[in-house]
Amino acid sequence: MRLLQSTDSRAGKIRSLIIPLVLLLGWETLSVSGTVSSVFLPGPVAVIEALLNQLTTGTLVANLMPTMQRYLLGFALSCIFGIPIGLLCGVSARVRGYINAALEFLRPIPPIALIPVLILWLGIGDASKVAIVAYGAFWPIWLNTMLGVQEIPVLLRRSARVMGIHGTRYFTKVALPAALPKILAGIRISAALALIVVIAAEMIEATSGIGYEIVNAEQTFHSANMLAYIVVISVVGYIVNGFLRLAEHRVYAGRGLSDTSIETLE
Numbered sequence: 001m002r003l004l005q006s007t008d009s010r011a012g013k014i015r016s017l018i019i020p021l022v023l024l025l026g027w028e029t030l031s032v033s034g035t036v037s038s039v040f041l042p043g044p045v046a047v048i049e050a051l052l053n054q055l056t057t058g059t060l061v062a063n064l065m066p067t068m069q070r071y072l073l074g075f076a077l078s079c080i081f082g083i084p085i086g087l088l089c090g091v092s093a094r095v096r097g098y099i100n101a102a103l104e105f106l107r108p109i110p111p112i113a114l115i116p117v118l119i120l121w122l123g124i125g126d127a128s129k130v131a132i133v134a135y136g137a138f139w140p141i142w143l144n145t146m147l148g149v150q151e152i153p154v155l156l157r158r159s160a161r162v163m164g165i166h167g168t169r170y171f172t173k174v175a176l177p178a179a180l181p182k183i184l185a186g187i188r189i190s191a192a193l194a195l196i197v198v199i200a201a202e203m204i205e206a207t208s209g210i211g212y213e214i215v216n217a218e219q220t221f222h223s224a225n226m227l228a229y230i231v232v233i234s235v236v237g238y239i240v241n242g243f244l245r246l247a248e249h250r251v252y253a254g255r256g257l258s259d260t261s262i263e264t265l266e
Helices: 002-033 044-057 059-091 093-106 111-122 126-150 154-162 168-204 210-219 223-254 259-265
Strands: none
Touching (some): 002 044, 044 059, 044 223, 059 126, 059 168, 059 223, 111 168, 154 168, 168 210, 168 223
8 A cells, every 4th residue: 555655656746747847848949949039038958057157156145145034034023923913813802903903904005015115214225125024924924823713613712711721821722722723824825925025125126135136137138047046036935835834744743634634734
């Protein structure tokens, strides 16, 4: 049985590579044949060469570091504020009554629309970019945390009340563990959104970072560099999502769910 499952797993991985490989082959063919000018669409080989050149010269790391600092700090702030506020809103109807209306009013405002405002308030340095990332990534974490707490079974809430679990102990022993799967789902969504926002912010107003370099490459017709940086963004997002998926798997496994159940939940 294990041998069959292993074989099916390998076959599934091979099948998942077919479409990407076909697309890459078609892309390279279009570029090499001259059907599409390499100025507008350099082939995968040219993009890889540009990426390796950026890596060996140290330019890639120098451009990636400011982006990652803004991204990670803004994302961390969104978690620091989003999870506690979501817990409070989920547990207390009074808190929801005070702040939910204000939050729901702010939530539809696109993060990009606030970039000029934050630049005016905080300047064109990292502070404005970190703030816009934190703002954009806050909403999925807050909403998922609040919904996760509100979906705690009534029986569990009553049992906690009967056992005298209230106040801070209720948050740490009941609300947070019960809402953790929803919180982790919100964090995964926010991680991707934070990466989108930081790149957009750098493309609009920055003097460093991956977003700035993409615009600079586009304006100087260095298309291979532009696509190489886009590949870097994809790799960063893939790695971050992989870590968060691993955290989710461990949480679900700790709750006694099988690998099959975890895949179903995803």
